[in-house]
Amino acid sequence: MSETAEVKELCAVIEECARMLDVPFARPRVSSVLNAYEDAFGHAATVVAFRVATGVRHVGELDCRFTTHPDDRDPYASALAKGLTPETDHPVGDLLSDVQARCPIDSHGIDFGLVGGFKKVYAFFTPDDLQDLSKLTAMPAMPRALADNAGFLARHGLDDRVGVIGIDYRSRTVNVYFNEVPDACFEPETIRSTLREIGTAEPSERMLRLGRESFGLYVTLSWDSPEIERICFAVTTTDLATLPVRIEPEIERFVKSVPFGGDDRKFVYGVALAPEGEYYKLESHYRWKPGAMDFI
Template sequence: MSNKSELAGLYSVIEESARLVDVTCSRETVWPILTAYEDTLARAVVAFRVATGERNAGDFDCRFTMLPKDMDPYAVALRNGLSQKTGHPVGSLLGELHRAFPIASSGIDFGVVGGFKKTWSFFPTDDLQSLSDLVRLASLPPSVAGNLDFFTRHRLADRVSLVGIDYPNRSVNLYFGAAPEETFRADGIRSILRDARLAEPSERLLRLGEQAFGIYATLTWDSPDVERITIAAMTPDPTTLPVRIEPKIEHYLDEAPYSTDDRQFVYAITSSPKGEYHKLQSYYKWQPRVENILLVSDHR
């Protein structure tokens, strides 16, 4: 961003957005993150995330994506004291990933209370990666290799479009782009969750699948299991989705800020061992190319 007044304006939007879900923004937490990534924010896509469930209580998450492909967002976080260096493999994974694979762009997540949380590494849309190659990374959770057959059976293993690394929770998100249409049909969702030893999907999850474009899995270093499966749909108006929106999200939706002509949201439902929870990502600074990067058009 070109000056401190623009940065201050973004901070105010973040603060007001958090207040919509009764979360108090910590300036001591957020301002150092904004200044650390300041030079990249003018062209970044900015989104906010609201989620239900116990693990998401008490914080409000922000996401900056479309950061430069040659940037190491975790190195920036370490250099600016936003994250603590660790000997755990989570700390070396991003470096290994960026050295070994083509990266189209990067991103970060942070909470207005919890601070820096995640990095995102986007592969080129015309060069999706294979899990059989990714599992060669020394720092990747062993559970990824352990579930390679699972992802192969469901025709996802060769479609990795995005890798997210969660540093506080020491987990990895694997996004699968342009997944087969049957992935999002009721039988497909049931089969995937059953195979992952997760609970039978709710009717709301099955209905969301009718309009979904995305599926991703969460794995950790501490468990051999696929921890969570998430199904996501993109829409300019979440109220038109064939699901009942959670009250917490609906309240936020009514006043969610945006600074671009187009409004876009991603509504997602996650299946976890503790049950399902809902997430809404609202884009404050939207760019139409996001649909291409997320391969949304493949399911429209």
């Protein structure tokens, strides 16, 4: 299959990143995803980012995520048509259609792993039109867990702050991202009480220092449990030295290995908390533009 110049360039960048990070690189797997959305990479507004994370289940993987254009395309339908993900009768296969039918979507995003292949589709809402939880909980395909936890989220002032929905087709989970989060949510005592309420492990002092600098957060839900599976806090910076914590050696290696386009570099550093403990992730933008939504 012929490839555009933009796809060839990005594939070469990904291959070089994989080599430097000792992550297996299978060109057919990577190019199949990039070719499915090839028209995105010639668009000036397209954001491209790479991500690594600590924790056993993330070892040996490098994620790539990018926004798609034109915005009126159904990215999940494209993934099905290109054989990137199998057809399913699970509600996860209907959720994007529910969101598209009920919410004004500004743009979409795709997430895939060099090892795991196609993973997620993101639906981004405009920053000046954040969505209400009530609209999302009414969707037939949405996990019941969101409605079960709507009261908890409302108590923290998040009921009308939804900026992004991330649908993970491989793990069959949903991330609900909140923007313009009240400052009180990032205070150490609030973080502690929040995590106790949802049953995660106690936060480390390191996590609390990072939490105070956060710009947003998201929760992970599934169709298999009424509980919030994970909560993630994230900070953004163009200089990792300004973070209130020292980054992990494996993440520092990633930073030194991954290239970036343009004059400025941008990072999103996050800490995710689950019942089994906390882990860290770093997203490095290869292409970005001011005002673009972050994947976190």
